[in-house]
Amino acid sequence: MPTTVMIVDDSLFMRKMLRDLVEEEGYEVVAEASDGEEAVARYRECRPDLTTMDIVMPNKTGIEALQEIIALDPAARVVMCSAIGQESLTVAANEAGAKAFILKPFNPELVARVLKEAAEG
C-alpha cells in the first residue's frame, strides 16, 4: 500500500505543485487542507502517514496545527514547509514535534529525499 500524504497550504498553487511532486514519488495524496483548522480536522479523519504543513496560514498557523496534531497522535509525521527567512520558526516547530523541514521554493530532489526519510524514519 502506498504511503498516504496530506498536503496543507493556504495556496492552491502550492498545493497543486506539491501534490504533483509527491504523487510523482509514488505517494498517495489522501487529503488537502487550506488552513490550520482544516488541517487538524482532516488529520483526524484521514490519519495520513505523512503531512506537509505550511507555516503561515489563516485560522491557526502551521505551528498551532502541528501542536494539535501531535497532541492527537504523538506518532504523527509532519514535515514543515517554510520560506527562506523563517528559520527562526524552525526551533518552535522542532519543539512542537516536526519531523523535518522543507524550504520554499521547493527543490524536487530535496523534497523527495526529505519525505522519504520522514516516511521511513
Added chain:
Amino acid sequence: MDMSQYRNLFLSEAREYLKSINETVVALEQSPSDRAAIDALFRGAHSLKGMAASMEYGDIVEVAHSMEDLMIRVREDGLGFDAGVADLLLEGADLIEGLLNDVEQELAPRRPAGDFARRLAGYTPQQPRPEPQPTQAPPPVQAPAEAERAGEPSGEMSTVRVRTELLDHLINLTGELITNKHRLLNIGRDLGSPQLNEAVSETAKLLRALHDEVMRVRLMPFDAICDRFQRSVRSLAKRSGKELHFELAGRDIGLDRGILEQLTDPLNHILRNAVDHGMEGSAERVAAGKPAKGSVRLSVSRDRDRVLVTVADDGRGMDPQAMIAAAIRKKLITPEEAVLLSPRQALMLACIPGFSTAKEVTEVSGRGVGMDAVNASIQKLGGSLTIESEPGCGSRFTLVVPMTIAIIHALVVQCGRIKGAVPVTAVHRTVELRREQVETVGKRQLFQLDGEAIPLLSLNRVLGLPLGRFPGGIVPLFVTEAKGRRVGLVVDRLLGQHELFVKPLGRPLAKVRGLAGGATLGDGEIVTILDVADLL
C-alpha cells in the same frame, strides 16, 4: 520540473491575492487596528512571495518580499497602519499586477521595481502615531483574505477551473437548442401530433433547466470588481482633498461575467463624478449643515432577472433648471423644447452627447461629465440608466441591467417588411394610441403619458422604410429612452414578446449603427436586434 504548466494557476491565484490585498488595505484605513486584517495582509504578501519564488519570478518576489517586511513592522514593531503604509502597499500591488500582466503576455518584465523596496524599508511615519481611541473601537472588519480562504473548497475534487471561452461556447450551444425548440414547436403545431407536442414540451422544460444552469455557471459575484472601485474612490478623494465614506452593499449578487466586465468603466465614471463634482469640500458641507464627511454608497440588488446597481451620494445634487439653462446655451435643445421637459427629463440631459464636455456645465450642474458614454454602454448591455437628484441633498444614479446575457426577452415589431426586436429592458411600455390622441406642436407630434409630453417618432422613418398607414385608426408604438428623454417609437405592428438568442453580427454588418445583433425566430425567420438608443 516544468513550471510552465503551473503558470495559469499561478496567475489566477496571484490575482486573487492582489485583489484581497487591495480590499484589505482600504478596509484597514477605516479601522487601522484591525488585527485580523493586518495578519491577512502579511499572509497575502507572504504567499505571493512564496508562489513567485516557485515560479522563479524574481521581480515579483522582490516586491512581495518588501511588502511582507513592511507588514512585519506593522505587526510586530508597532508601526502604525497609516495612509503612507497604505499607499506603499497599494503601489506594490499595482507593481505586481503589472508584472503579472507581463508574465501573462510572456513579455520580459518592463516595470523594474526601481527604488520601491528601498522606500518600503526606509518608511517612517510622518507624524507621531495618534493614540488609539478606546471609546470608539471600530467594528472588526472581516478580512477579505480570510473570507475567501474560508469559502475555498479544500480538495480539487469539488471544484474545477474552466476557461471562459468554454462558458461562452456552452451558452452558444444552449441558445441554438432553444431556437431549435421553437422550430420543433412550429412543426408540432403544423402536424397536429399530440405525441410530438408532448415530447417537445418536455424537451422545452429540460432546455429551460439547462439554460438556467449554464447561466448560473457564468454568474460571478459583483464582488469580483469591487476592489477597483474602492481603489479609485480612495485615490480620487485623496487627490481632491475630500473626506468621504465609501460604502459597498450587495457584493454577493451574481451577474453574468460578460456584463460584469462591462459595468466597470461606467461605474468608475459615475463614481468619479460623484467624488470630483458631486461631493462638496468639508467646509462647504459644514456650512450647509451637513456632516463634514460625505458619503458615497454603491449598492447592488436583484429584482427577478435584473440587477440594480445604484450609486448614491449626499453631495450638492443637480439642479434641473441649471441643466436646462446649460443645454439651451449649448444649443442642444431649444427654449420651446425646454418648456416641455419634466425635472426628471432635465436631469437626463446629462446623457446627451456634447452636454457635459464644458467645464462650465460641470460646475453649474455639479455633475454629468461623460454621462453620454455611460448611458450608451448601459443601453448596449440592454440596460437603462436613471438619474434622481435633490439639489443640496445628493444624487442617485441607478443602472438596471439584465442578470444574464445572450438569451433575452425582446419585443418584436414589424416595420414595413422588416421584423425588428428591441430588448424589453429598453422598452418602458407599449401603447396603442387612437389617432386623436396624437397632438401636433409645430412640426412635431407627441402624446401625453403620465403627465409628460412624449415626442413621437416613426421607427419606419428612422430605418428608411415607407411610413405605415394605420388603417384601423390605431397607432401602435413603444416608449423607450433616447438621449435621456422618453420617446414613443411608432411601428406598423407590435408582434409580441419573444425569447431570443442573440448572435453578434459579423463584419461588415457589425459596423452598421443601430444594429445590436441578429436572432432566429422559431419559424426560421431572422430578426434584427435594434439598438434603439444608437439609432436615434
